Amino acid sequence: MKTPRTSPSKMHAILQTRELILANEEEIPNLDIPPGLTLIHCNPLLDAATLAMTLGGRLASKSGEILVRSGHKRASSKKIIQQSVALAGVPEVDSLEPRVPIRSLVREQVVWTSRWWQQVPKKLSQIERFQRAAELMDFQLSDESAKTTTVAALNPLEAFKLRIVLALVARPEATLLVVNDIDSVRNVHLRRELLQHLRSLSDRTAVAVLSTNALDREICHSYIDLDGHAPELPPATPQPAIGARAEQQVDEGRELRRQARPSFQKPLLDYRTTRPPRARGTGEFQKPKPQIVPPPRQHTPPPFPPNTDGPRA
Template identity: 35%
Template sequence: MTSASPHGHRLVAQHLELGDDQPFDLSLPATGLTLVQTRRESRSTTLALTLAGRMRVKGGTVTLHDAAGTTVADTPRRRARRVALAGVPEIDGLERLVPVRTVVREQLAWTGSWFARTPRDMGDTDFSAWAGLLGLTVEPGDKVGDLPPAQRLRLRIVLALLARPRAGLLLIDDIDQLRSLADRRDLLRDLRQVAQRLPVTVFSSNPDLDGLADTVVDLTGPTPEQPGRETGAHHAHVKEGE
């Protein structure tokens, strides 16, 4: 297991309601790589948006806690400032004909102070550090649409981290958008490196086949639509890695 980052946040959801699903509890640790397995992609997107503060909670509560256990965010607006979110096209979709340099500089300009000069050299920013951890290998002049899917998703993750320099948690929705099992495995391995600095949670409708996650949260369990299983509020099944 990785050691807890002093800036890592633990997320706790209680009696959370998503659509017509029954309420459930969920806890994401303040360290390491967590994989949340859901029954379908649309549910994972709704969950990611809700936890990240980009969508209001239908029912229940979602809070962020620092390493000391102090609540640092208990409203969607406050969570949105402390949670970096990637993988949701409606949030981080990129124009295919735009160069990488342009999207990075635009993000840095949007995030920085209005009076700060945006560096032309991406090497003078946090971009290089996050790109190195994630295995993002792009040239500034590369068109976004020319990047392989795995590199394009990595770019979106780096941009999400640049957008939230004070983030205490990184959420990545639908890693299954990488159709190649090898690409998904490689991304999870690289995210383990990111998780040394910041807790990372990924959402997938597939299990952790290669055992790369430190923690697995299984949300594919009991639902009201499955006769014979218990109903009412339930806890997500959590499996800790070695």
């Protein structure tokens, strides 16, 4: 199995994969994700969400090994991988309800990742984890705006920033942030601005971005190409012009109808010479007359009491 092109040294890799086969039986070449911002160029046919969840320890692989750097050691424990890798941009993990206020989303995320006895403040300015993550991603929102602003009111860039902030809130001690579906920000300028924020974030936490667009590779520190290892489509056959295609379809239809004809011909019979014409009025083809059947004879019971003239002899 070939290793994709990557420039940094493997000794300082934050996350490594060896002979990884995903749950959907897709083979992934050996990855060595270094510190900084890394762009992983994926083929559109590759299920990037499955790859992201597998790298984050949320989905078990069919075979292979995932190693994360924990201190000065390499660990492959599922619990350590989940604590060390934060996921963003995966609908199965961080999908946002458009009509829910932002304050409710943030407090819910903090509640799920806190101890059961810890109280969560109502104001976002009093939640230290959120303020630290929002500052790293330049996500500015006041307490009054967070109380009434919903996700649907945010533009695509701010909505994606919110997903990254929630991922950092859920994993405050993460050493790697895996970002998927960055291509959902279709505006080129907004996507480049998002990558610039991720580049600034990568000074504190390593970031790996899964994308089908390789044009933004100059913004990133390193680049890994998985496009050549994705399944390829069969070569497309050249299609004739519209007029020629119509004539070809007509010729094919004629050929099919010719092949569908039986190989024998129905014999032509001349009934005028084989037998004389049928004569009408002879009764040969007349409907038979119905037979008159008398009704069944009814049995009349004897009168009661019976008529007797005396004792029988």
